[in-house]
Amino acid sequence: MTTKPELMKRMVKGPDGLEFEVDPLRDYYCEAPPTVMPGAYIQIVEDFFNWARSKSLWILGFGTGCGAIEMRPLMTPRFDAYRFGVAWRPTPRQANLFIISGYLSTKTLKRAIRAYEQMQNPKYVIGLGSCTINGGMYWDSYNTIKKLDEYLPVDLYIAGCMPRPEALLAGFEEMKKIIRTGKAEGANQYAENFAWYKANQKRVIHDWDMPDYNW
Amino acid sequence: MRELYARLKALYPLGELTEQRKNLAFVTVPAAHLRDTLLHLRDKEGFTHLVLLTAVDWLEEGQFQLTYLLNNRALACDLGLRVLIQRDTATMESIHDLWPTAATYQRELREMFGIDFPGSPRIEEEFILEGWNSIPPYRRDFDTLKYAQEAYAERPGRVTHDPETHMRLQMYPGQHPAGK
């Protein structure tokens, strides 16, 4: 692990003249690995929550690839996904659904992982288009990952290059079904296979300069 | 274009003019004279717009071709200056002081081709790639497919058959290909 200079431990003089030690990796990041979070003890409560979760999909507004272009029609009058309980949140903390909109370059993958880890359990991932499934037209590119579920747990794939908004809406409906049946446990899956995911991630992200887990 | 070439030729040792279209031509300039030629074109001939700066890898000849494409809007014509530099040393004078925007191009060339432009701002910084650990990717000897297959996991289970071989195996099982 290479550490960038600004992430190294150092002494800092504050505006008030006091010196204090800064250890960015410890201070800025939370390093505790994720744990498997069981659902509510009473099944009916969990079902109720799942129902609410399915009706309120908050999508992280992170356009990772070209599929992001079809998000705008979704948010706007023609398709108006809001009426299906889908909304966009600008911060990963508040989002539940991460749409990987197409290819991920390794540089974006690093950010996407971080954004994913900042989301709260339960969280879902939809892979959009060929590129997330098996590399798509960038199958021979040196800079994009080919198989998304190697790096993040994926709940749903939508075929297309890029998928039309209608297909995306169909995807949302399918996602809702999955959530309602309680099968969307990507976050726990990530926690369970944490070491495997990390190993895969580190294999392709060469300048890994962050803690393993940094929500 | 011909007159312009004649004027330039009188000043600098240029190569042959390649007229691609009536308003686009390319000419080879020795690296040492590039700066003067560019300045002359920019200040005297009205080629004020640097359209692009890029490189072509002539691996077989061991050379990089840098292309400086200039545009003269009033005459609506373009002139591409080709500069051939050695591939193994790959260093070229920076022109970021003539066109500030050239610094970006030079950063990209540095990263993607490994051509150095000493003195260009932020030339050492990573531009597009992050944590790159192989030879500069736009070089011809970099095999992107091989790299991709080694670096990234693909979905297994793909298998294909060559129609020619498959037919032979199906129709003449066990038979050696004649004469081979």
Place this chain on the structure above:
Amino acid sequence: MDFDWMKIPYAFLTVFIVVNYGFLMGALIQKIGARAGRRHGIPIWQYYLDVIKNYGLRTSITHGVMFYLGPVFRLSGGVGLLLFMPVIYGSYMFSNFSFAGDLILALYFVFFGTLGMALGAGESGHPHAAIGVTRGLQQVSMAELPFAMAVFSVALQYQTLSITEIVAAQQGGMMNWTLFTNPIAVAAAMLAFLGSMMRPPFDVFIAPQEIPIGPPTEYHSSYLALMQTNRAIFPVAKIVIYMNLFFGGAGSWPELFVKVFFLYLFSAFVGVCFPRFRVEQSIRFFLVWAVPLGVLSIMVV
């Protein structure tokens, strides 16, 4: 002052009604706003679902005590505001804990939540939150200034600091509303109202395009749910003050619903049509337009 214990369940009832009303009305206003954008907008019950979901999230991350207390302060600000003023004029059940000087307390509560939020968001350590907080505090202070002046003006006008009495003074027909008796103060207050409703042009502190939603940027799960609940209560409570002070109060729940709805709609009505001011622009706006109006209203009275 003897305490009437029965007020407590009544207060809860008030909060319950207001929360539900807040959710539904918020969604309705959203839908109306969406209409301007030629779409349907969210389902009317969407806010319930969002809140349930956020309460139902399994993990939450705290950045410290104050981070946790932020939403709590915010919520208590909203609830407090609601509880210390007469929601329904003339109703024993829904006058809550209003008392003679409740106007001052109400002013305090309007600010209380914001301050709590500022502290909590500051604790989150996110630069966007910090920027949002700075901007928010600057702007809210400036927006509160004309409001305070208008309140002052009204208090001077009616010679009382009790909201109940102010409302009482406005009874007897629309023409008795402060809106008509002291229009300048109302104008100043309504500008301040725009400034405090987190809608364009005065929403620079949450500006999703610049500092992704500002102070609450780090809030999530149940914290966020708390804040959402507050988002249902607080605007209603605030509007109730405005209504009591300037629009004759409400004699019944339906009247309250209608008046609050229209007042809320007013902010949305303006909000849809304009982009947002930069923080110093909005401060300048308040200084140039609202504060003189406030001063003027005091002078007039």
Place this chain on the structure above:
Amino acid sequence: MLDIFPPDRTQYPAKKADGTLDIDLTSGKYLKLWQGPNHPGITGNMSVELTVCGDEVVEGKTHVGYLHRGFEKLMERRTFIQVFPIVCRVCVPEPDFNEYCYAACVEELAGIEVPEMAKWIRAMILEMGRINSYMMYLGGQAGALGQGVIGQWTTYVRDLMLDRFEELTGARIYHMFILPGGVRDTLPDGFAGRMEETLCEVEKTLKDVYDVMFCNAVFKKRTVGMGVIDPSWLEPYGVTGPNARAAGVAKDVRKDSPYLIYDQLDFEPVTGQNSDIYTRADVRRRDVWVSVDLIRQILAKMPKSGAVMAPLPNVLHWQIPRGETYVRGECSRGEYGYYLVTDGSGYPRRINVRGPSYTHAMALLERMIVGCNISDVAALMVSLHTYPPEIER
């Protein structure tokens, strides 16, 4: 020589000997702030690393590469026809210019003459794409300042235009319709009528946008006089397209060196004078009117029938003689160009994509962002109308 910002730089950090700014982050005076890549105020997947002092940006560094797919490398290992489907991916919101420029390069080097009909259809597609791109921009510009409703309207008409694209080209976003040699197919039946309806809707929306966005006190307050590109910067920073036209320079490839059939169309490049965000937005708004008019002219003047594809050699083993060329077009953001070098084999030797955003979002933005208020960064960035995928490709 290029400084137009207030000379008062006392509060700014001094320059170090090597020309970089002397910023001591530990002093507490400065704050490092990243806009992007996961940020709603960024134009696509890129990021700007801001160093702020108070509300003011003292240094901005554009970071790109989040969308880098290595197109220019991938193109080198695809045959000439195989390059055609991937070029459009270089620019997502306005992919057709890639298809056109690439096709034109190949045609020029291979000596293929494109049928007349195909030229008209190409021009129409390019204008349709331009309208789409501007519609995205208008929504984005208003959105960056917090006015969401404009985006709702413009995206709606963009959707209508996408429907036209769909029925003409068979795809919504990546049309893959303009291929070397011509275009895939002729216009479907009744296309002109439906196009006219769409254009009317565009016009109606444009009027609404003008009323709500351009005649808007707050919008003016935020944008007039903001983010000025000095005319003297145009050449050094390679500014083209509406960004240059807003500075009063009628730089328009369609007029300067007409391609396709633009010499047969009647139009004037739109220019503005003040070169601020407002003017740039206004130039683009008026440019939509020009495009609407151009599409009408094209539909009226284009031949009624004719071949749309020139005969191509067998594309499976198509070889193009050695040569190099550069073809440009005027896209909604400025000069879009392809530089193609062939070496006589079946594969391009090198393709370089010259996207206008390359200069706008890097050197120019970094230059302009200094001294800007953080609240204005998003608006400034949007006003340059940059699309990151064409920077890093």
Place this chain on the structure above:
Amino acid sequence: MSFKDVLSPFTAWKHLFHDPVSIRNPIGRAAAPRYRGFHQNDIEKCIGCGTCETICQNGAIDMVPVEGIQTKQGDSGLRPRIDYGRCCWCALCVDVCMTKSLNMSNIYTWVESDGDAFRFIPGVDKKPWDDAAHGYRRPDDHQLTGPTRLREHMPEMEPEERIGSFAEIVHGYNVEAAKLEADRCVSCGLCVATCPTHMAIPQYIKAIRDGDYDLGVALLYETNPFSSICGRVCTRKCESTCAARHEGDAIAIRWLKRHIMDQVSDEQIKKVVGQPAAPTGRKVAIVGAGPAGLTAAFDLAKKGHQVVVYEALDKPGGMTRFGIPEYRLPYDVIDRDVDVIRSVGVDIRCNVRIGQDITLERLKSDFDAVLIALGLQDGRGTRIPGSDQPMVRKAVDLLRRVTAGEDIGTPRQAVVIGGGNVAMDIARTLARLQKKQYGEVKVILTALEDLPHFLADADEIKESGEEGIIILDSRGPQQVVIENGQVTGLKTWKVKAIFDEQGRFAPTYDETDEQFHPGTMVVEAIGQMADTSLLGDALTEQLAWQRGRLQVDAGGRTSEAWLWSAGDMVRGPDVVSAVADGHRVAASIHAAITQGVQQ
């Protein structure tokens, strides 16, 4: 800032009471008729040529075998499987599909939790969009595999010019024409399996495109030392399975092969063919210097064995020389190919008739292996009344005589029986002789088959017609009419059917439709058979036979371990099959005779 600027924005609310423009139920909304959605494939039409796989720049297409689809001539039995983890819906695969079987529907919704599920074989794996009526179909004039679907014109002599002489009719492509024709090839390789000797057809066509004729020759000689000959007279089964024929003409594979040989000088060919391996000391005798024998000789000689070829006639070449007229296959072309074979050390001894000049027993004892490749040198007879007349002749016999330069007593009027290539050959040969001798052509050709089912090449039929030969189809020969001991013509009946219901050969005739075709010579050209008398009675008795032909194993070995047999006499008449057989037998002989060495 004016007052208008404050009020004007409020017009945004004008849509408040309009109905929203949202699509009420967007999921599954019909896409445009041209929309490029998910793939459909008509697997009955598809020939599995893999062109789609070749053009797919995403590597999204795999060719996979499919249950229920048999590999057969012209159909590889593979079908495209598309990986939607790769596809970009550019439709290039549809654009290049040689049969128009691959299309795209306008359906676009496919949602799946399992990322591995996005692979399917269109048309085989049932999908909801299989029957979608709309979608992207290749427009008619949109064509990416070459500017034309038609074969490049082959320059040849005009009928008037050619009828008077035996000069070669076809001139061969020049370089430009060959390049254009080669350009049409999609390199699918369906032809390779069909070619009896599996020539590397796509590769040598590519060599033509690249102008690399040395490589072309090398590729040709890998599988066929008779390329000059095959480039002219091959039965070209390959062209019948060419993918290009589905929407136009097949690639002129035969002419392209000839083109390569035409472009390279003899010396260069010999250089490319190279020298044989070091001598092994093994000896092989080959009887018959036809294509099969010489191919085997070539292969064995290249492996370093000592090969002696015995030929009964005065020149090598076998049926190619003595069965095919000069205007189709000039003799110097045969000499050229034979010359190359000689250059690798093959010893060809002509005018040596086995059984008379040297016995088979002798060969058996002198050589490690003996190959007999005698060919089919005797014509079959019709056995109709009158066919025992001397002026009723066999076609192969006549052709041999013509080649040998003998006078065959050219008749003024001739009737040929048969509809195959040999019939055409003899008819046209006779026509030329008539033209030379009498100045006019009077040849009638009658055949059992109707015109569409003629066994002869379409070109042959067309050219025969041009040269003045009257072709009468569906005529069954009944009797050779003899008057005063002289043949005067042939009586035929109209054929009703050639085969009976079981598909056996049993022609039925319409007796009422009788015709008389005058002619002083009747030529039977209805098939050939082998003359195996040289084997001698004892050996004939020893060997195993099957339906009148020597029984051989896959390697051409007869039931006698020292004796192999190859060519037309075991495979039926066809040059390229004979070549293929020669290779096979050579491999078998090589294996057999080197076995001992290794021991």
